Amino acid sequence: MKKLLCLMLQLLVLLPFVAVLLPQTMSAEELGEDVVEFVLHKRMIRDIDYNDQFEFHENDGLAISEEAGKTADIISQTVPLNGATFAVYDMTDYYHDKKAAENMTSREFVQQIAETSRNNIRQLITEERLAQIGESVTTGKDTVGGLGDGIARIQVPKKNQDRDAVYLIFEESIDPEIGLNVDIDQTAIPIAAVLPIYHPTEPTEELQEIHIYPKNVGYLRDPYFFKYGRQRGTTEKGRPLEGAVFALYQMIEGEKYYLDMAPANDLKNQWIKPANNDPLNDKNVSKFISDKDGLVTTGQRFLPSGTYYFEELKSVEGYEMDEASKQIEVIVPESWVDAEGQPQYVMVNGQKMAELESGKVPASAYESATPRVYNETIKETTDKPKEPSGPSNPNQPVKGSVFPQTNEARTLISLLGILLLLGAVLLIKKERGEKNE
Incomplete structure (x- = not known):
């Protein structure tokens, strides 16, 4: 009994540590005041459909409603993509140094990062020793907010020491198991998020849940x-x-x-x-x-x-x-x-x-x-009935015909002549007998 009680006490002591080790995801309402959550909605469009007519979506931090998604190209002309892996890096120091050196606005900084090639972004991460925040996340079915497929969530601090934090959201790879040819080098745009991000229609309301819609172009054909x-x-x-x-x-x-x-x-x-x-x-x-x-x-x-x-x-x-x-x-x-x-x-x-x-x-x-x-056409397996062939001798009637052949005709004529002759003889005798009487 004492051993059982000791075991239970040991488990109770370990439970808090186990809870800390387990992966934790919180809804927007459960996030602390010092934390924001990036919600990534990964979308993919077929390359042949990605043209000048495709309407660009400017991320404002809000989720696109179901009604708005019926007409928004980023939703109506794309599909959610699972298997995309993202990493988030803290670039607060780099942002403030760059902003001071080039006297640029936050919007100009975000645009400059978006226009930077992926190779140069990789080089930037290495040279500036940008620290990755947490583990990389991979898009999949959303189990927190019920947003469907193509969703990844990552929570980050609002501040870097006493300054508003700035983050780089970078797409690392696409899972080859998805079985698609996805171009991430040309269309997976690096995203800079400068905090705080405010509600677009409520300028004083800071967003704690920030929705971002990165997209890829997929190479697919329809034979x-x-x-x-x-x-x-x-x-x-x-x-x-x-x-x-x-x-x-x-x-x-x-x-x-x-x-x-x-x-x-x-x-x-x-x-x-x-x-x-x-x-x-x-x-x-x-x-x-x-x-x-x-x-x-x-x-x-x-x-x-x-x-x-x-x-x-x-x-x-x-x-x-x-x-x-x-x-x-x-x-x-x-x-x-x-x-x-x-x-x-x-x-x-x-x-x-x-x-x-x-x-x-x-x-x-x-x-x-x-x-x-x-x-x-199907090959015929049965022989066609042969057409009746004509006689080898043109003068020879076909076998089975109702007309007699030449020799048979002569015989019949001879018999007919004999019968007529006999008939004539009998008729003459009869006439002579009648006269004698």
């Missing part, structure tokens, strides 16, 4: 092709086939994994093994069906660089589904251009694919129906 049918053994252009069913797979460790039925706007694709090795009847496998033009598209299911295959699961009646139609190769290059600046095309079935225009297959692709994949 398509045209399904055509033609007569077996010909090289004709053929005609578009409507209703052929396809799935998309990639080879992982020598096995086929098929694209699943995730929402079209989910840039993180999932690859699954079909139930009973039957992708056609597995409802969890995405299916792509050729339309009236023969067009087969992934329908906004974007793919990072790599090699994939369309597999025909069901053909159109009258057309054969051969082995080639079950492994239509799709090669997505690593970037839009090569080292010499020349365009790199998506290749489908060995043919160049014209890039989408405003998210749609271009008219030029419809006109040429390329890339194009063929099905040929």
Whole structure:
């Protein structure tokens, strides 16, 4: 009994230390007056959609409301990105030295940091010996405020000694496991946060929870092709086939994994093994069906660089589904251009694919129906009935005809003549007998 009491007392003594060691996250209401929390909303936009029309979002420290997000490009044209790792550095000393030396405002300082290349920022961190605040944080599903995916939170002191603190928020890396080609060198802008940050409509209210929306550009492509049918053994252009069913797979460790039925706007694709090795009847496998033009598209299911295959699961009646139609190769290059600046095309079935225009297959692709994949008509397995051949002798009637052959006709005529002769003789005798009477 005494041993049990001693053990319980030891546990009670250790509990406070265990609590300190456990990771702690507080809501905005629970933060102390000397602490603020940065809430990072990591967003990603497809590179082809990131153009001059994209409206820049100026971080004001507030969260974007659901209603405002319907029209704000930073929300409506992007998706949350998990797996982005950020580090926060104290740059208070550097800020005050820079501001005094160059007589710049806080806004000018923030803009200068944003325009600094990532390599130069790394150099700045090293040369100025900027101290990292806490551990690096990685975006994921928010378990504190229920803000969804792409969220990371980090708490920092408001002050550096007796001065308002200034922080550098720097994106370190993207988890390769997300399976996306994400460009962080060109678009992951370094962020300087000069405290205090005030509510944009309440100038005297300091924000304790500061929302920031960093973004990345993701390199993704949307492959398509045209399904055509033609007569077996010909090289004709053929005609578009409507209703052929396809799935998309990639080879992982020598096995086929098929694209699943995730929402079209989910840039993180999932690859699954079909139930009973039957992708056609597995409802969890995405299916792509050729339309009236023969067009087969992934329908906004974007793919990072790599090699994939369309597999025909069901053909159109009258057309054969051969082995080639079950492994239509799709090669997505690593970037839009090569080292010499020349365009790199998506290749489908060995043919160049014209890039989408405003998210749609271009008219030029419809006109040429390329890339194009063929099905040929089914090979006939039964022999056709032979047409009756004519006689070798033109004068010889076909066998089975109702008309007699030449020799048979002569015989019949002779018999007919004999019968007529006998009839005539009998008739003469009869007439002579009647006269004698």
